[in-house]
Amino acid sequence: AQSVSQHNHHVILSEAASLELGCNYSYGGTVNLFWYVQYPGQHLQLLLKYFSGDPLVKGIKGFEAEFIKSKFSFNLRKPSVQWSDTAEYFCAVSPTDSWGKLQFGAGTQVVVTP
Amino acid sequence: NAGVMQNPRHLVRRRGQEARLRCSPMKGHSHVYWYRQLPEEGLKFMVYLQKENIIDESGMPKERFSAEFPKEGPSILRIQQVVRGDSAAYFCASSPPDGAEAFFGQGTRLTVV
Numbered sequence: 355a356q357s358v359s360q361h362n363h364h365v366i367l368s369e370a371a372s373l374e375l376g377c378n379y380s381y382g383g384t385v386n387l388f389w390y391v392q393y394p395g396q397h398l399q400l401l402l403k404y405f406s407g408d409p410l411v412k413g414i415k416g417f418e419a420e421f422i423k424s425k426f427s428f429n430l431r432k433p434s435v436q437w438s439d440t441a442e443y444f445c446a447v448s449p450t451d452s453w454g455k456l457q458f459g460a461g462t463q464v465v466v467t468p
Numbered sequence: 469n470a471g472v473m474q475n476p477r478h479l480v481r482r483r484g485q486e487a488r489l490r491c492s493p494m495k496g497h498s499h500v501y502w503y504r505q506l507p508e509e510g511l512k513f514m515v516y517l518q519k520e521n522i523i524d525e526s527g528m529p530k531e532r533f534s535a536e537f538p539k540e541g542p543s544i545l546r547i548q549q550v551v552r553g554d555s556a557a558y559f560c561a562s563s564p565p566d567g568a569e570a571f572f573g574q575g576t577r578l579t580v581v
Contacts, residue, residue, distance in 0.1 A: 358510075390572075397471070398511075398559070398572040444510060454501040454563045454570035455524060458510035 357383045360445050360459035362365065368467050369437055375462050377445030387428040388446040398444070404428065405450070415439070422449040440466045444458055472497075472562050472573035475543075480579045481550045489576045490547040495542030500543040501570060502535055505557040517543060550580045 361376035379385065389401040402413025409421040421428045428445060442463050446456040473492040481487050493500050498519055503511040516524040517537035528535065532550075537543040547554055557577050561570040 398561075398575040400569055400571075403569065452516065452524070454499055454561050455513055455516055456501075456503075456511070456561075456570065457513065458503075460508075460510040 356447075356457055358445055358447055358457050358459040360443075360462050362462050363460065364463045365463070366375065366465045366467065367435060370434050373430075373432045373435045373439070375443055375445075375464070377428045377459060379425075379428065379445075379447045379457075381447050381449075381457070384450045385447045386450055386453065387419075387421060388448070389413065389417070389428070389430045390444045390446060390458075391441045392444070392461075393395050393441045401430070401443075404418075412453065435464075435466045436465050437468050440464060472539075472560055473573050474560050474573035474576050476576060476581070477574065478577050480581060482581055484549050484553055485546040487550050487554070487578055487580075489558050489560075489578070490542040490543040491545070491560030491562075491573060493560075494571055495563050495570070497562035499538050499563045499565065501561040502543075502545050503559040503561065505559065505575075507556070511559060513544075514545075547578075550557075550578075552580050554578060555580045 356381045367417045387404040390398045391401050392398050402411050404411045404421045412418045443462045444461045445459040448456045500517045502514040505511045513527040515528050515535045532548045534546045557575045560573045561576045563570045
């Protein structure tokens with residue numbers, strides 16, 4: 355069965371701490387991988403995406419993610435978080451021929467304290 | 469360039485009524501996707517439409533739910549005879565034919581009382 359699993363439901367950390375959010379997927383065939391973010395009261399925004407090539411992907415706002423094919427993982431990282439990174443983060447996968455048919459993880463609520 | 473527009477933002481319906489949710493894709497986007505987010509859960513794919521065609525409705529409940537994307541006008545997600553379990557946030561996303569990113573609207577929060 356296809357699935358996307360995010361390791362943590364809630365993460366609380368202080369400003370300047372490093373952030374790593376885990377994401378594993380189970381999906382038949384080749385996939386595209388995404389991380390989306392939803393700031394309070396706002397719509398989902400794309401942080402970064404991986405289709406092929408360099409498995410280390412850099413996104414907006416200092417985020418990056420690494421695709422490890424052997425582990426079916428696509429973990430999100432940021433070396434030093436800010437209070438404004440407080441948001442919910444969603445990992446998602448899609449088939450390569452249907453960009454918008456995304457399967458999402460349950461999300462990780464990240465709270466950054468000043 | 470306006471983003472994906474959904475309306476209404478909030479919708480309250482009594483059990484048994486109909487709910488109609490609208491989604492206007494971004495300019496130039498011909499692909500529309502609907503998702504549902506139940507409380508404490510991630511978004512679940514419902515349906516994928518192109519103009520006048522349903523491409524993939526594998527995530528749609530078999531009864532009471534329908535979607536359309538007419539040649540003119542917004543995409544509509546229609547829920548007939550709503551029940552309490554339909555209470556959720558419904559998100560629409562759009563993408564261009566050759567794009568590799570789906571842009572999301574702000575969602576419609578449906579509450580069934």
